[in-house]
Amino acid sequence: MSCGCLIAMILRCALVLTVALAAPAHSSELSGLPGEPRELAEGVWLFEGKREHFSRDNGGNIVNTGFIVTDAGVVVFDAGPSLRYGRAQRESIRRVTGQDVVRVYISHAHPDHFLGSGAYDDVPVLALPTTAATIRDEGEALTANLYLLIGGAMAGTRPQVPRTLDVEETELDIGGRHLRLLALDGHSDGDLALFDLRSGTLFAGDLVFFERAATTPNADIERWLAALANLDELPYKTLVPGHGPAVLGDEAIAQTRDYLGWLRQTLTDAAERGLEMNEVMRAALPEQFRRLAVFQAEWARSVSHLYPAIELRTLPVR
Amino acid sequence: MLTRLLCLAALVSALASFAVVADESADPLRSPLWSGMKARFFDADARVVFDERVRVTMPADAEDSLNVPVEVSAEGFTHIERMVVFADLNPIPKILEFEPGSARPWLAFRFKVEQATPVRAAVLDGDGTWHVGGAWISAAGGGCTMPSVAAGSPLWQERIGEVAARLWPREDGSSRLRFRVIHPMDTGLAAGIPVFYLEDLAVVGDDGSMLARLALYEPVSENPVISMDLPGNGPVRLQGRDTQGNAVSAQVAP
Numbered sequence: 082m083s084c085g086c087l088i089a090m091i092l093r094c095a096l097v098l099t100v101a102l103a104a105p106a107h108s109s110e111l112s113g114l115p116g117e118p119r120e121l122a123e124g125v126w127l128f129e130g131k132r133e134h135f136s137r138d139n140g141g142n143i144v145n146t147g148f149i150v151t152d153a154g155v156v157v158f159d160a161g162p163s164l165r166y167g168r169a170q171r172e173s174i175r176r177v178t179g180q181d182v183v184r185v186y187i188s189h190a191h192p193d194h195f196l197g198s199g200a201y202d203d204v205p206v207l208a209l210p211t212t213a214a215t216i217r218d219e220g221e222a223l224t225a226n227l228y229l230l231i232g233g234a235m236a237g238t239r240p241q242v243p244r245t246l247d248v249e250e251t252e253l254d255i256g257g258r259h260l261r262l263l264a265l266d267g268h269s270d271g272d273l274a275l276f277d278l279r280s281g282t283l284f285a286g287d288l289v290f291f292e293r294a295a296t297t298p299n300a301d302i303e304r305w306l307a308a309l310a311n312l313d314e315l316p317y318k319t320l321v322p323g324h325g326p327a328v329l330g331d332e333a334i335a336q337t338r339d340y341l342g343w344l345r346q347t348l349t350d351a352a353e354r355g356l357e358m359n360e361v362m363r364a365a366l367p368e369q370f371r372r373l374a375v376f377q378a379e380w381a382r383s384v385s386h387l388y389p390a391i392e393l394r395t396l397p398v399r
Numbered sequence: 400m401l402t403r404l405l406c407l408a409a410l411v412s413a414l415a416s417f418a419v420v421a422d423e424s425a426d427p428l429r430s431p432l433w434s435g436m437k438a439r440f441f442d443a444d445a446r447v448v449f450d451e452r453v454r455v456t457m458p459a460d461a462e463d464s465l466n467v468p469v470e471v472s473a474e475g476f477t478h479i480e481r482m483v484v485f486a487d488l489n490p491i492p493k494i495l496e497f498e499p500g501s502a503r504p505w506l507a508f509r510f511k512v513e514q515a516t517p518v519r520a521a522v523l524d525g526d527g528t529w530h531v532g533g534a535w536i537s538a539a540g541g542g543c544t545m546p547s548v549a550a551g552s553p554l555w556q557e558r559i560g561e562v563a564a565r566l567w568p569r570e571d572g573s574s575r576l577r578f579r580v581i582h583p584m585d586t587g588l589a590a591g592i593p594v595f596y597l598e599d600l601a602v603v604g605d606d607g608s609m610l611a612r613l614a615l616y617e618p619v620s621e622n623p624v625i626s627m628d629l630p631g632n633g634p635v636r637l638q639g640r641d642t643q644g645n646a647v648s649a650q651v652a653p
Contacts, residue, residue, distance in 0.1 A: 229539055298462075355567035355575040357507035357626040358468035359456045385462035392624070396563035396579055399637075399649035 113140020113234030114169045115161060118177060121319050122280035124150035124258070126177070127327055128161075128170060132293040132374035135193070140234030141166065141227065144193040147284055147321055148174055149277050153256025154183030158275050158284040159323075160197030160206070162227065164238040167197025184255065186262070187243050188286030188323065189269045190215035191296075192223045198241045208243035209264055211271030217242045246273070263312070267305025268295075268323075274312060281318030288312060291325030291333035294370065294379035295340055297386045302345045309338050325374075340370060344383055345391075352392040358384055425449070428517040428533055432487040439492070440483055440521060446528045452476070453520050453532030455484075461538035466509040466620045471497075471520045473504040473532075478525035482506070486536075486618065488516035490588060494618045502602070502611035503573065503628035509620040511586070512538045547583040547592070547621045555583060560641075562649035568632035576602065578637060579624045580647055586617040597623065597647065600639035610635060 115128035130144040141162030149156045155174050160167045171182055187195045187208040195216060198206045208216070216223075220240025228235045246262070253260045259278040266272050268287045275284040287296070288308050312320075313334050320334065321327045351361045362381050370376055426433040427449055441447050456470040471484060482497040482504070494510050504522070519533030564578035580597060587594030600613040610629055629635065634652040641647070 226539055355565070355577055355626070357470060357577070358509075359458075359470040359507065362458060362468075381458050382462045385458065385466070385468070389466065389624070392577070393563065393579065396565050396577060398561060398563045399651055 111140070111165065111234070112138060113142050113163055113165055113231065115142060115146065115166055115173065118148070118173055121147075121321070121327055122277075122282050125277055125280045125282045125319075126150075126174075127321055128173070129326065130193075130324065132325060134375050134378060135162075135227065135230040137232045137234075139231075141193060141231045143324065145321055145323055145325075145327075146170060146194075146197075148178075148182070149258060149260070149275075149282075150178050150180065151183075151256025151258040155180050156255055156258075156260065157182050157185040157201070159188050159194045159286070160185055160201060162193040162196050162231070163235050164197065164199040165234055165236065167200030170197060171200050185243075186246075186273060186275055187212060187216075188274070188284070189272045190219070190223075191269060191287065191298075192227045194286070194323070195243070196224060196227065196235075196238050196240065198243065199237070199239055202241065206241065206243040207246040209271035209273050210245045210247060211266070212269075212273070213243050213245045215270070216240055252278075261315075265308035265311060267301050267303075267308040268297075269299040270301075272308060276315055276317065281316060283312065283315055283317035283320045285312055285320055285322055285333075287323035289320060289322040289333050289337050290340070291322040291328060291336055293325040293374040294376040295337055295344075296379060297344070297383045300341075300386065302341050302387070305341055306338060309334050309341075340373075343367070343370065344387065348384070348388055348391045349394075352388070352395045355395070358388050361388060428519075428535060430487045430517045433517075436485065436487050436492065436519070440485060441529055447521075448528060448530055450522075450530035450532060453522050453530050455518050455520050455532055455534045457518060457534055457536050459537060461512050461536050464512050464538050467512045467518075467536055467538070468507065468509050469494075469518060470507045471505065473520065473522045473530070476504065476522065476524055476530070479504050480523040480525065482523070483521045484519065485521075486510070486512065486516045486518045489513050489618055491586060491617045493616045494518075495616060496614040498612040499627075500609055500611045501630045505628055507626040509624060510618045511584075511620055512536060512618075514538055547585050547589075555581060559583075560645055560647045562637055562647060562651075564637065564649060564651040566629075566632065566635065566651055566653040568653050569628075572630075572632065574629045574632045574653060575626065576629050576635065576651065577624070577626045578649075578651070579622055580637075580639075581622050582641060584615075584617065584619055584621045584623065588617075595642055597639060597641045600625075600637060600647065602627070602629065603636045603638060604631070605633045605635070613639075 118126040118128050120126050127147045130142050131139050133139050133143050146159040146161050182204050185201045185206040190212045224240050251262045261276040263274040272288050322333050362384050452475045453473045461467045484494045485492040497506050515537045517533050522530045558581045561581040567575040582597045585592050585595040596617050597615050602610045604610050637649045639647040
């Protein structure tokens with residue numbers, strides 16, 4: 082045996098040993114916890130989720146949540162996908178700020194955004210009326226479905242119906258911090274955005290996606306585009322999308338707007354040509370969007386969500 | 400040597416997968432219910448083969464278990480008597496039968512899925528042999544045992560049987576037909592709602608000749624949307640009825 086071979090063998094043994102030692106430590110790590118929060122501006126923090134689909138590996142940590150520190154305690158924007166996430170989020174906030182949470186806003190009724198609210202049963206959890214109604218009516222089904230997708234990270238998670246926030250647009254003063262709430266819709270039938278006037282930070286919820294394809298299970302694209310126009314008028318300095326990195330400019334709103342416009346046009350053109358859904362799913366797709374995270378899967382899902390209504394417009398009643 | 404053996408094995412398995420496989424134990428979809436399906440849908444002495452020319456195309460996951468889009472095609476046969484589409488693990492496996500007649504052996508529709516299942520198309524050729532192809536769909540479930548949307552609303556009764564349709568003439572002289580019929584397609588599996596579905600639909604040419612025929616069953620989605628490719632590009636008539644004898648009739652001009 083040559084010397085080179087021997088060295089290669091030793092290296093391989095070392096590698097196997099390293100993997101063997103590392104594996105148990107990795108598998109005992111809890112999945113689905115938020116990472117370390119990052120301070121975007123004075124007193125404004127972000128827990129950034131992975132740009133992935135739900136999986137057992139990520140345990141549902143695919144969503145952005147955030148919080149704003151005030152003199153009267155901490156305001157949380159979205160509680161994450163599970164009880165485990167919500168508890169870790171609250172613990173992290175206590176550790177970083179030395180304060181507890183006094184209020185939680187839920188952006189909309191998608192499970193990655195509201196199911197962590199079980200960690201806040203002693204704090205007001207608030208959402209738009211449509212959001213509260215959807216969680217009341219479909220919360221169990223949404224929870225069961227997420228169990229199927231992420232498994233053990235959901236342990237103990239139950240849907241909690243938030244209190245209703247009955248506003249069109251409201252400015253609040255919480256502990257010396259001016260916050261503006263915007264009641265919009267389009268991504269779902271109730272989408273709440275939160276704007277911190279002092280820092281100019283806009284938490285846009287899932288009205289904005291960046292570098293990650295938008296999801297459309299309850300989307301109304303016309304209303305969504307109108308909501309984006311609304312957000313774009315705010316004098317924000319930093320924008321936090323529901324999924325994807327925070328940005329300083331308008332590129333996240335622009336990307337979401339371009340994507341939705343393209344989606345609408347492409348599906349309308351396909352319906353006008355008489356294509357059926359599987360044919361549409363196979364269509365060649367532009368590079369501009371193919372580079373977005375999880376684009377291929379979201380494209381197929383969006384065809385399922387949006388095509389039935391669009392194709393009907395091409396079928397006149399006989 | 401080992402590499403050469405592996406190459407040979409790969410070659411053999413590649414050849415096998417292209418060939419028609421007559422052995423039923425070699426169900427390419429490895430369904431636990433294949434032998435039951437075989438007994439249910441084919442005569443005991445029928446010749447049944449797996450055939451890659453019969454293709455079932457669906458997304459990998461059922462995003463909406465009430466509306467799984469399925470595309471079936473069987474190109475390369477000289478004659479097709481009829482085609483049966485079924486889902487092994489659905490509580491009601493049989494989805495539809497299609498007699499393509501003079502239409503292209505291609506059909507697209509949507510169906511209700513209850514759980515992950517193979518979806519198969521079986522094509523009966525002119526010699527009495529069934530050619531079977533299929534694919535798996537993964538699903539969280541609930542499609543067949545959920546009440547139809549219509550069952551909770553009185554509105555559908557005014558519009559039942561209403562047809563929305565269009566013909567797209569193609570450059571090769573054929574036409575794409577797409578239509579939607581308003582119907583609850585109740586499976587009878589949701590509590591308190593009896594079985595009620597559109598069961599017969601024929602596409603008839605301007606001269607009265609039968610172009611293609613469909614027999615639908617409970618798993619077809621509510622308000623069925625169906626696509627097919629017809630010879631010629633003249634007007635056609637859709638006619639059919641549901642399990643309570645309500646008639647469907649509509650003229651579709653390009």
